[in-house]
Amino acid sequence: MIRKWGTTLIAGFALGVLALGPAAAEYPEKPINVVIPAGPGSATDTNARLVLNAIAEKQSLGQPAVVINVNGGPIAATRVKDAAPDGYEILVYHIGLMGTKAVGKLDFGVEAFEPIAQTGSTNFIVVVAEEGPYADFQALVDAARAAPGEINEANSIGGASHIATLQLAAAAEFQPRVVHVGDGPTRLQSVLGGHSAYTVVSPQEYKGFSGTGIKAVAVMGPERSPDLPDVPSTAELGYPTEISVDTWWFAPKDTPAEVVDKLAGAIEEAMNDEALQDSYRKQGVAPTFLRGEELAKRLATVDALVAPMGAALGGN
């Protein structure tokens, strides 16, 4: 039986190779590896796969993309940084890249890559328990200011949520007790169970939990989310924050400009797809697309925001 599977596997590979067809003269000539520093089903993974599916449908690259899920940001980033700059190995990452550099776990950051595109941007939502003592965001801020270091903030230390909450606490001038709880759903569970006072999560995670006894008190960013029209933004409450989780696509440094352009073009075409934009909105992700100059500016802004946070994020 096992021998049969072996044969099937080999036959499968052979078919796969045949399906690629005759080699094209220009890039890409072979499948492209897309390295994702998170598990299957995670937000980054889902967002990237939606784009890749749209690209495959439109056949704008003429080659399949192979998603490689790598457990651990530094491993994924190092892998792509060290890959040949030929456009066959690209990375999908977010603000975590800057965070990892800020804490000193990586000795390189965005500067080690050629940015290709930004696909989507997600703003964090501040969440408290419905039956808890905080009626709104201001009540939470007041309570936190009154008892420095005693209000529990469920977080994932060193992660994107931690970067966001550091900026939030700085803007609202309070000092929470940061408790490492883990991923979004686990943090919500911690708030719901009364183990923590508040946390920040993605809209997708919030939606999955809404109706269980949690409530959103603020959207982190300059404006409200179209999904949650009744929840004020931190900016309108007087605490402006700029941190969002944007999905970025990177190629290794020195990848030829025409290769980066070709990839960015294919991604842009995919992002213009109505169905894709709908899928993004369904998950609470704004389908903003950036490339070229605008992207470089955004990356520089975020990098400048995160770089000084090293010590606060747990670095040394």
Added chain:
Amino acid sequence: MLTDAFLHLLEPAVLAMMCAGVLLGIAIGVLPGINTGALMVLVLPFTFTMNSVDAVTLLISLFVGGVSGGLVTATLMRIPGEPNAVMTCMDGYPLAKSGKAGRALGLGNTASIVGGFFSWVALVTLTPALARVAVVFGPWEIFAVVCMALTLIASLSRGSLLKGLISALLGMLVAMPGLDPASGADRLTFGWVQMTAGFDILPVILGIFAISQLLSDTINIEEENAGRLKVTMQGVLISVRDYIVHGVNMVRSSLIGIGIGILPGVGATIASLVAYTTARNFSKEPETFGKGSEEAIVAAESANNATTGGTLIPLLALGIPGGLADAVLLGALMIHNLAPGPMLYLHSPEIVNSIMAAHLVAHILMFVFMTVGVLFFAQLMRISRVWIFPVVLVICIIGAYTVNGRMFDVWVMLGFGLVGYGLEYCRVPIAPFVVGLVLGPLAEQHLRTALMASGGDVSALLDRPIAMGFVIVALTALALPVFRMRRSGARQAF
């Protein structure tokens, strides 16, 4: 209505899709290394174009098939097809080796469907109530549960308690490198970037079990082949008497599986571990455990299948995924614009009903396929291992490589193959190693979260009655063997 959901599943097209899903799940379950979650991710894009009911039905079929298939490789080769079949290796393989491959697979298969059935009942009747329990369980409670499970190490150590402890501590040590669970700092990585995520559990388990087994079997290849010829197919279908004999064990192990399944992030591997050791503690013949005990197979397989219903409970009620497979299911629901949680019951009861119906139907299909498949799989025992080993080795390497798409995991697997062989050679039991490996980090993570939340105050544990209850059970479990030893020691003195 639930009946409508069942009727929908009986439509030929839907049933055919479920059959395909369950079969594919079993096939992936049988193959070591390639896990069910990864399979579900691969299938996920195909579900985007389906309607939401069919999408979840297909994913549930894959999930149930995958959890069940692992027992085949575990029993026939002592290689866990899925990590959750680790405990099935311990007794399934010795039983199969003694010529009762059919019996071993039959028992495991029957236990699987019984576990699946009980968890289905819990899923249908208790979801809203049990979901609340999952929320009350904070870090202290989970820490206490894990401590309780850790004390089971004592009863898992065959022979020398000292060797058992060495094995368990080694397991914990292997789990140490990587990301510090509380501060996020790198730990024991020696500045090597490949080590920053630590050792992935899958390559370690494949190494300890599969590679070490291949090594020792290859060294004794002549003798192995001689023993392999007398395979009887008797006992694939178990008798009514077996249900009576193993009934209590099946129910108890299923309840353990459901309970552990509900806790987020704990999972099927630990459920089968706890059920196994509990069965051993209740057994009249604990000395047979690890040597082909039927009770052990029943306990491990009832429990790991029972977690399938358990993990769906917090997913459906609160949107908390208990494991990778649930996370994929959650992703599929979100893409169809369905947010799991109480709102799902109100707005889309048909989805909830079809998930529940699919869970049961998939288990029934799994049982049918496995029963037929077992007749066929057990024939593998007749094939000379000379032919099988190279194929298994290649599959293991592919499996380890696909975890993160890097050679590092392959080297880890091969390295732990030597470690596993060394442990066996020194007669150090492997079971406690697995316990340390999976439970150690879980205990650490929750303890540290709890301490961060209480500002470093350990006495906060005293304010949490549920957690204290588990701690007391744990202390009792620790004291019992000591007490028994004393008593038997006293008897010997007479």
